[in-house]
Amino acid sequence: GVPFSVKDLVITRGVRTTFGTPLYRDNVPAEDAPMVERLKAAGGIMLGKTNTPTFGWIGATHNLVFGITRNPWNLERTPGGSSGGASAAAAAGLGPLHVGTDGGGSIRIP
Numbered sequence: 001g002v003p004f005s006v007k008d009l010v011i012t013r014g015v016r017t018t019f020g021t022p023l024y025r026d027n028v029p030a031e032d033a034p035m036v037e038r039l040k041a042a043g044g045i046m047l048g049k050t051n052t053p054t055f056g057w058i059g060a061t062h063n064l065v066f067g068i069t070r071n072p073w074n075l076e077r078t079p080g081g082s083s084g085g086a087s088a089a090a091a092a093g094l095g096p097l098h099v100g101t102d103g104g105g106s107i108r109i110p
Contacts, residue, residue, distance in 0.1 A: 001043035004097040005089050008049045008066075009056050009082070012036055015046070020054040020063035035099060047095055050085030059105060061085055 011017045011029040013036075018024045032040065040046065051061050051069040061069040061084025069084050071077040072092040079088040083100030090098050102108065 001045045002039075002097055003045045003047050003095040004039055004099060005047050005050045005086065005095060006036055006099045007083055007086050007101055008052045009101055010036060010099060012046065012049065015049060017049070018063075018065045020052045020056070020065060022064050025065055039097075039099075044097070050083075050089050050098060050100075052082050052085055056082035056101065056103065058082065061088070 006012055008018055010033045013029055013032045016028050051066050053061055054063045059081045060078040061081040069079055069088050071079045072088055086098035086100040
């Protein structure tokens with residue numbers, strides 16, 4: 001199957017989903033989001049979660065749970081946000097597919 005990662009704003013059954021906030025630090029959902037269900041049903045293999053700013057609210061990727069995500073090509077730069085963890089994973093070659101979300105540029109900014 002194709003390996004993939006999932007932005008930490010997307011719920012994943014049995015895998016911690018924090019939404020980038022200490023309020024949900026210990027949140028472990030009982031079900032997958034539909035997109036995750038479909039990827040798994042198609043044979044995808046979830047590698048893990050990628051970082052996001054708190055509730056995905058800003059265009060840089062840092063939070064109080066996991067800290068700062070940096071651009072792997074230039075550690076002085078941000079990989080954008082709020083799907084910056086996904087873009088950093090893609091830039092670092094950590095797999096072929098990284099699930100992000102976009103409400104105001106989160107996929108387009110990176």
